[in-house]
Amino acid sequence: MKSSEKSYHHGDLRRSLLKVAFEMLGEEAGWQFTMRELARRAGVTHAAPYKHFESKADLLAELAVEGFVRLTAALVATQHDGHASPREGFVTMCKAYVAFGGNNINLYRLMWSGDARASGNPRVLAHANAAFAVLLDRITRGQHSGWLASRNPAGQAVACWTQLHGLTLLSADGLLESLTANAIDVAIAELLDGLQAPRS
Amino acid sequence: MKSSEKSYHHGDLRRSLLKVAFEMLGEEAGWQFTMRELARRAGVTHAAPYKHFESKADLLAELAVEGFVRLTAALVATQHDGHASPREGFVTMCKAYVAFGGNNINLYRLMWSGDARASGNPRVLAHANAAFAVLLDRITRGQHSGWLASRNPAGQAVACWTQLHGLTLLSADGLLESLTANAIDVAIAELLDGLQAPRS
DNA sequence: ACCTGAACACCGTTCAAGT
DNA sequence: ACCTGAACACCGTTCAAGT
Helix, strand or coil: CCCCCCCCCCCCHHHHHHHHHHHHHCCCCCCCCCHHHHHHHHCCCCCHHHHCCCCHHHHHHHHHHHHHHHHHHHHHCCCCCCCCCHHHHHHHHHHHHHHHHHHCHHHHHHHCCCHHHHCCCHHHHHHHHHHHHHHHHHHHHHHHHCCCCCCCHHHHHHHHHHHHHHHHHHHHCCCCCCCCCCHHHHHHHHHHHHHHCCCC | CCCCCCCCCCCCHHHHHHHHHHHHHCCCCCCCCCHHHHHHHHCCCCCHHHHCCCCHHHHHHHHHHHHHHHHHHHHHCCCCCCCCCHHHHHHHHHHHHHHHHHHCHHHHHHHCCCHHHHCCCHHHHHHHHHHHHHHHHHHHHHHHHCCCCCCCHHHHHHHHHHHHHHHHHHHHCCCCCCCCCCHHHHHHHHHHHHHHCCCC
16 A cells, blocks of 8 residues: 555565456456466566465465455445335346446456365355355345245345356356347346245 | 277367367366367377367367257257146256256356357357257247246346356356255246246 | 575477378 | 477476575
């Protein structure tokens, strides 16, 4: 934060590496950047990152954790707006999920890449579950307040999560635009119809 | 087909390479096999595959095309069984989709990998659309026969596709089992409830 | 305490040369 | 016509050595 741009890198190389990694994820090139490129951009030798991360998978796990934190925040941020209806509020959250993926597609793919989980870092799974918990909480409250059909909330949350995950990925792959207009809105509407329908 | 096992590889190296690649995809190691490992297993030098495939992406595209062909066949195969109800028939197709992904997870991931589409081979997209067309066709017919709510069939098909895609991936990642029992069945039921519900 | 230089065992891809 | 051998420009990772 103190900005020592152009210094020789002292204690905060770890933080610098994460920052540069997020910058690279923001570019076009996909999430499979190389450790050597990361080191190059951070201005250090390719061996230096290994003093701060055990392996590439370890670095990816850190990025994935931060990704889930940001996704969770994006979902939570939709909770207290004044929505026209409970359903509208929920739809807003769903759109925020898909928008997060669309705006951070390299990070989103990294979060689910398997390479991140392969690190063995349990925080990846824990933070994925934390994001899921936001969906589950909203659904549980929706059932209590009566606008969602009452059945196992976890089942509804899983249906919601899988729908949003698939929608995010296929949308980012550019496969939906040619199939129908407003694919995201339509798919979310079908999801909500299902969650509201009685008699599972 | 003539089986010249143990020969020196003549004209059918291309076919051999594809066969070995599918075998590797059937193993545990993920879909990111190396061209050199493929060549090794096929018993040739690592330069030989490049006489039959322009690049690794080109090879992956061929595998992806065949994957979509197989997925399409798996979906079509569920069409003429005697089902207890139209909805049951549709649910069977949905389960076949998820089961295909679960039983061929490396191939399924490859099909959506981007590396395959990056080859520029238009057959990948064409065959992906062919698989989608099966969903669309069943939904259109379901609307005509009246058991599905009548609205834009493409929108419903997109909702179905994205749900099954997300469900397949998250299920394969092992992320659903701990959340609820019968996650696949439950998510498919929510999907169908949505597709059947009037008033989108 | 933190980074560098050189090394190891790999990649994808190319291309002259062999059969 | 089809494959090999050697090469090029890369990787992730390690480790003795420098500052």
